[in-house]
Amino acid sequence: MRLLPVLTAIVVAAALAVAILYRDALVAFANGASFEEAVEIAEGSAPPPAETEQPATQDPAAAPAETETPDAAAETQKPVGVVAIRSAAREIDGAVVLRGQTEAARQVEVRAETSGRVVSDPRRKGSEVAAGDVLCELDPGTREASLSEAQARLSEARASVPTSKARVEEAKAGLEEARINLNAAQKLSEGGYASETRVASATAAVRSAEAGLASAESGLSTVTSAIQAAEAGVASAEREIDRLTMEAPFGGLLESDTAEIGSLLQTGGLCATVIQLDPIKLVGYIPETEVDRVTPGARAGARLAAGGREVIGEVTFLSRSADPQTRTFRVEITVPNGDLSIRDGQTVEIGIEAAGAKAHLLPQSALTLDDDGTLGVRIVGAENMAEFVPVDVMRDTAQGIWLTGLPDQADVIIIGQEYVVTGVPVAPTYQEPTQ
Known part of the structure; x- marks a missing residue:
């Protein structure tokens, strides 16, 4: 068994015993009594200072003064020293401020609609192009021969139209003649001047003429179908030739080189990327708490992060659907960019x-929370009592934060607001708002 722990336990027990037995003497000594007085208290020759004797003759009316009420304690509470500023509300514009990025007004990837070898010289990225400029051109191969063949078929089909129409007219004439002969044979047969055999022969002739007319009309329909098929073939061949040339759909800049000469482009292969930067769009996302303050057509300004250049435009689009992840709404501002300096x-x-409002410019450190978690500031109220005032953040700047919800004139506590609550007296020291 070790000796040191036993000795330590004995010393601690002795100290506790002394503290308990001579508690009054220790308290008196701690409160400023001399050593001799503390010894007398310990020996029981003098009462402890905490138990002061009451006068023999005490006024009964003075007895209640021994227990101080909470109100009396509050009245005698020492004011808490704080630092405050005298702030006056100022009228500021209610601009909705957000961060975003620039975006090309239009951007398109020009891709091949047919396959072939590139036969045009490439255009380098960064080059300006106008609408209709040729970007890539493919080798036609046998496509021109296919077009000639389709055109020949069309000509052949069209050439057979007069013959088919003549046959139809001939068949119609034959049918008319057969019907006349049938009518004559029937009348003669009724008068006894023609046999029934002649009537049957005339009827058969009519049936034959009708079949001939149907055949002629079918032939004409076949020729018409052949013409339409030939016309479709010609249109397809012409369209295939048109696809050999890829043009810029609008004026802008090449964001990539066009396809290199000699390279093989398959259907869907990339020829070039064209972007339009004039005008340019500024894209940002507005929180749902601010979206009702913005309307299409509103003026808007922006400052570029690189260089600090400022530009002016107007809102051209405000989304009606929120982003499901951020619950924000896309807004687009169109800005002129004739010199293409904005990328x-x-x-x-x-x-x-947006609509303006009166607000106070205060340091962010002045903000605090009450017991319910409400954001606000503490001010010096009537009779130098601390008060809590809920506020709304209007704008956050490098100089401070703009707050609404305060009276036009307010003494805002900026140092020590965390050590006071509503109703606590304060001793404010004021400093200039610019400090």
């Missing part, structure tokens, strides 16, 4: 015009 994908700070 696609640059970061910008956007300010969209």
Whole structure:
């Protein structure tokens, strides 16, 4: 068994015993009594200072003063020293501020609609192109021969139309003649001047003429179908030849080189990427708490992160559907960019015009929360009592934060607001708002 733990336990027990037995003497000594007085208290020759004797003759009316009420304690509470500023509300524009990025007005990938070998010289990325400029051209191969063949078939089909129409007219005439002969034979047979054999022969002739007319009309229909098929073949061959040339759908810049000469492009192969930067779009996302303050057509300004250049435009699109992940709404601002100095994908700070309001510019450190978690500030109220005022954040800037919800004039506590609550007296020291 070790000796040190036993000795430590004995010392601690002795100290506790002394503290318990001579508690009054220790308290008196701690409160400023001399050593001799503490010894007398310990020996029981003097009462402890905490138990002061009451006067022999005590006024009964003074007895209640011994127990102080909470209100009296509050009245005698020492004011808490705080630092405050005298803030005055200012009228500011209610611009909705958000961060976003630039985006090309239009961007398209020009791809091949047919396969073939590139026979045109490439155009390099960064080049300006106008609508209709040739970007890529493919080797026609046998496509022109296919077009000639289709055109020959069309000509042949059209040439047979007069013959087919003549046959139809001839068949119609034969049918008319057969019907006349049948009518005559029937009348003669009724008068006894023609036999029934002649009537039957005339009837058969009519049936034969009708069949001939149907055959002629079928032949004409076949020729018409052949013409339509030949016309479709010609259109398909012409369209295939048109697909050999890929043109810029709109004016802009080449974001990539066009396909290199001699390369083989398959259907769907990329020829070039064209972007339009004039005008350019500024794209941002507005939180749902601010979306009702923005309307299409509103003026908007923006500052580019690179260089700090400022541009002006207007809102041209405000989404009606929120992003499911961020619950924000897409907004687009169109800005002129004639010199093409604004590039696609640059970061910008956007300010969209909205109704103005009165607000206080305060340091962010002045913000605090009450017991319910409400955001606000504490101010110096009547009779220098601390008060809590809920606020709304209007805008956050490098100089401070703009808050609404305060009276036009307010003494806002900026240091010490975390050590006071509503109703606590304060001793404010004021400093200039610009400090």
